[in-house]
Amino acid sequence: MKIIGLNGSPRADGNTAKLVKEILSGASDNGADVQIFNLAKMNVAPCIGCYACKKDGTCILDDDMQKLYDEIQASDVIVLGSPIYMWEMTAQAKSFVDRLCAFIKPDFSTRLNGEKKLILAFTQGNPDSEMFNFYFEYLAKMFGFLAFNVEETIVVTGTVERSDILSQEFILETARQMGKDL
Ligand SMILES: Cc1cc2nc3c(=O)[nH]c(=O)nc-3n(C[C@H](O)[C@H](O)[C@H](O)COP(=O)(O)O)c2cc1C
Numbered sequence: 001m002k003i004i005g006l007n008g009s010p011r012a013d014g015n016t017a018k019l020v021k022e023i024l025s026g027a028s029d030n031g032a033d034v035q036i037f038n039l040a041k042m043n044v045a046p047c048i049g050c051y052a053c054k055k056d057g058t059c060i061l062d063d064d065m066q067k068l069y070d071e072i073q074a075s076d077v078i079v080l081g082s083p084i085y086m087w088e089m090t091a092q093a094k095s096f097v098d099r100l101c102a103f104i105k106p107d108f109s110t111r112l113n114g115e116k117k118l119i120l121a122f123t124q125g126n127p128d129s130e131m132f133n134f135y136f137e138y139l140a141k142m143f144g145f146l147a148f149n150v151e152e153t154i155v156v157t158g159t160v161e162r163s164d165i166l167s168q169e170f171i172l173e174t175a176r177q178m179g180k181d182l
Pocket residue numbers: 009010011014015016017082083084085086087088123124125126127159160161162
């Protein structure tokens with residue numbers, strides 16, 4: 001099983017990175033082939049809305065997203081991590097998500113080449129674990145429309161300093177088990 005993790009936080013060693021890593025470590029323990037990409041360190045430009053991808057699914061922007069298109073097609077599971085920034089994912093994560101438009105055919109069917117499980121992994125400063133449920137529900141629907149199978153959404157709350165998550169042993173154990181169960 002091939003699993004890729006995408007960290008949408010500009011803090012490469014922050015809470016979201018640690019959360020994604022924990023899920024992938026669990027999966028790796030069970031024999032999965034895992035790799036993590038830091039979106040903020042990659043060159044993934046925002047979609048320019050040219051619709052060139054509608055012809056055959058090829059995006060004309062020649063940047064690191066080309067690698068990620070291939071990685072997604074080769075993967076069974078994608079773990080998309082992001083901190084909440086202003087009640088949504090980061091701009092880096094959103095640029096990546098907009099570029100997934102290339103996987104949608106003009107009739108709105110998918111160019112994904114098989115079942116792709118998607119795990120959403122969020123961290124947020126606010127301690128209220130219910131606060132952004134509306135957003136996570138929307139994301140599950142939106143990614144479902146894109147033909148991803150959203151298996152789980154894991155949300156870590158109350159993380160501000162880059163290693164705050166390390167004091168939340170229960171959530172780290174949950175994340176690792178989530179990876180093992182993949
Ligand atoms: C620009 C910015 C906007 C943020 N907006 C929110 C927000 O709307 N709600 C929230 O709970 N936390 C918000 N946070 C806090 C982050 O979501 C939180 O600290 C997160 O764990 C950071 O992840 P990281 O350690 O991977 O960078 C914001 C942080 C920044 C820097």
